[in-house]
Amino acid sequence: MPPRQVKIDDAASFVGTTPGVIRDYHEIGLLPEPERDSDDRCRYGYEDMIRLLWIQKMADAGIALDDIRDVFADTALAGAASGRDDTVVQRMRTPDGRMGLLSDFVTGRLKGLPEGSLRQADLDNLLVMERIFGPLGAAVNAGRYIAFATHPGLREESDRVDAAEEALDDTVAVDDPRVAQVAARRHAFELVLQAVIEDSGLAQSDEALFDSWEALRPATADEGEDEVGQGAGRGEKRVSLIEAIGMMPYDFSPARLRCMELVQELAAHESPAS
Numbered sequence: 001m002p003p004r005q006v007k008i009d010d011a012a013s014f015v016g017t018t019p020g021v022i023r024d025y026h027e028i029g030l031l032p033e034p035e036r037d038s039d040d041r042c043r044y045g046y047e048d049m050i051r052l053l054w055i056q057k058m059a060d061a062g063i064a065l066d067d068i069r070d071v072f073a074d075t076a077l078a079g080a081a082s083g084r085d086d087t088v089v090q091r092m093r094t095p096d097g098r099m100g101l102l103s104d105f106v107t108g109r110l111k112g113l114p115e116g117s118l119r120q121a122d123l124d125n126l127l128v129m130e131r132i133f134g135p136l137g138a139a140v141n142a143g144r145y146i147a148f149a150t151h152p153g154l155r156e157e158s159d160r161v162d163a164a165e166e167a168l169d170d171t172v173a174v175d176d177p178r179v180a181q182v183a184a185r186r187h188a189f190e191l192v193l194q195a196v197i198e199d200s201g202l203a204q205s206d207e208a209l210f211d212s213w214e215a216l217r218p219a220t221a222d223e224g225e226d227e228v229g230q231g232a233g234r235g236e237k238r239v240s241l242i243e244a245i246g247m248m249p250y251d252f253s254p255a256r257l258r259c260m261e262l263v264q265e266l267a268a269h270e271s272p273a274s
Contacts, residue, residue: 001257002250005035005043014131014247015052022052030055030069045249050124053131057101063088095120102126105135105213109142109205117149132244136213143202144193151196161189165256172255179255183262190263191270 008019015022025031031051034042044052051072058068071092091097095118099107106126110118122145130138148155164182172178197203252260 002248002252003246004249004251005045006049006247006249008034008042008044010247011044011049011052014049014244015056017052017056025052025055028065028069030065030072045251049248050127053127054098054101057098057127058092061101063092067092095123098123102130102138103135105209105216106130106138106142109139109209110146113146113149118145122148128248132248136209139209139213140206143197143206146202147193147196147200150200154193154196157189157192161186165259168253168255168259170253170255172253174254174258176255179259180262183259183266186259186263187266187270190267 006014008022012019012022022031026033031048034044034048037043055068058071059065067086067089070086070089092101096115098120099110099118102123126138126142126145129141133141148158161182164185168179168182
């Protein structure tokens with residue numbers, strides 16, 4: 001089960017940096033001060049990790065730290081007053097701009113979509129998928145958002161199901177009837193989504209992705225198959241896939257986690273093996 005918050009060491013390992021670098025980000029205003037536990041230790045949640053991942057992507061792309069800070073600032077662009085070129089800052093504030101920070105293997109699948117059809121939350125999810133499962137895993141997951149972009153009604157229903165899941169907060173007991181109801185709704189939606197993906201030819205595109213990945217990946221890719229997709233980088237040790245999944249926090253209540261379990265059970269009953 002995913003944690004709700006993680007320690008700074010786990011946050012650094014997941015992102016591929018060091019605790020010292022994260023502390024520096026706090027010092028220069030790139031990251032807000034984190035929550036602290038009863039022992040005054042820093043704790044990082046989902047939004048913190050997403051921001052850290054984008055910061056690392058931007059830094060790796062050669063974007064100056066001052067510009068990265070402006071990307072996340074809520075106030076007017078600092079560059080406008082200082083005379084700095086704020087084109088990069090403006091672009092990175094949009095989903096279309098940040099899409100270019102994902103690997104070419106992922107962005108290649110998303111090219112051709114109408115401008116504005118991808119949401120920031122979509123890219124956040126692809127960013128995490130790429131970090132854990134690598135470019136291939138994220139590229140396959142991108143089919144979901146291609147279906148949403150080309151079937152607006154599907155996106156609307158996805159929003160409704162997401163909202164129902166989010167309503168399963170800490171005030172809802174795990175045995176509340178709503179948990180099973182939302183699980184059934186999620187399962188039904190995923191079946192419809194899968195049917196759309198198959199009917200639109202996206203499933204065949206997924207199969208082609210595997211062939212393309214086999215041709216593109218380095219000869220050494222077989223080593224460390226169970227390690228986190230992008231590697232730790234910056235001299236940090238790589239972490240296993242299981243460790244990486246446990247380092248990415250999601251603020252899910254017990255009721256929502258139970259809902260997820262029920263969805264998996266429903267999917268297992270639908271499988272041919274059953």
